[in-house]
Amino acid sequence: MKTTIISILSFLFVSFIFAQEDVDYPIMSFEKTTIDYGKVNAESSGRRYFKFTNTGNAPLIIQKVKGSCGCVVLNYPKKPIMPNEKGEIEIVYNVLKTGRISRTVTVTANTKKPIKTLKIKGKVVKLQKNKQ
Numbered sequence: 001m002k003t004t005i006i007s008i009l010s011f012l013f014v015s016f017i018f019a020q021e022d023v024d025y026p027i028m029s030f031e032k033t034t035i036d037y038g039k040v041n042a043e044s045s046g047r048r049y050f051k052f053t054n055t056g057n058a059p060l061i062i063q064k065v066k067g068s069c070g071c072v073v074l075n076y077p078k079k080p081i082m083p084n085e086k087g088e089i090e091i092v093y094n095v096l097k098t099g100r101i102s103r104t105v106t107v108t109a110n111t112k113k114p115i116k117t118l119k120i121k122g123k124v125v126k127l128q129k130n131k132q
Helices: 002-022
Strands: 028-030 034-041 047-054 062-067 072-075 086-093 099-109 115-125
Touching: 028 115, 034 047, 062 072, 062 086, 072 099, 086 099, 086 115
Parallel strands: 034 115
Antiparallel strands: 028 047, 047 086, 062 099, 072 086, 099 115
16 A cells, blocks of 8 residues: 555656647747858948747747857847747947958847857958959
8 A cells, every 4th residue: 555655656656757848848949050151342331130039929028148258239029929939139240340250149138048049151252342
């Protein structure tokens, strides 16, 4: 009898623990997690967007967005993004300096895994002048 009661209590305890994992979380589903500038001319627009949808069941709150260097300017939604709503993180890379682009953008939000790393890559080349 004791064994049966202990087995039932153990089963209920384990069921309770696993049921707690079903807490509603927002889910930040990105269209792309890497932006590839390709070859971009110096002095052209470095503005790009990471677009996402909250595919979870709770409001998404972005707490912080940080670039891996000072050459990336970021703008992101400050208000909660409700389930099934879309949002975007605007990045502006300083394309005045030529060379390879390889940077990360770290997003901190109230998702189950609170940190998401996005990437930007490409190459800034000198502006080609027409020879005549």
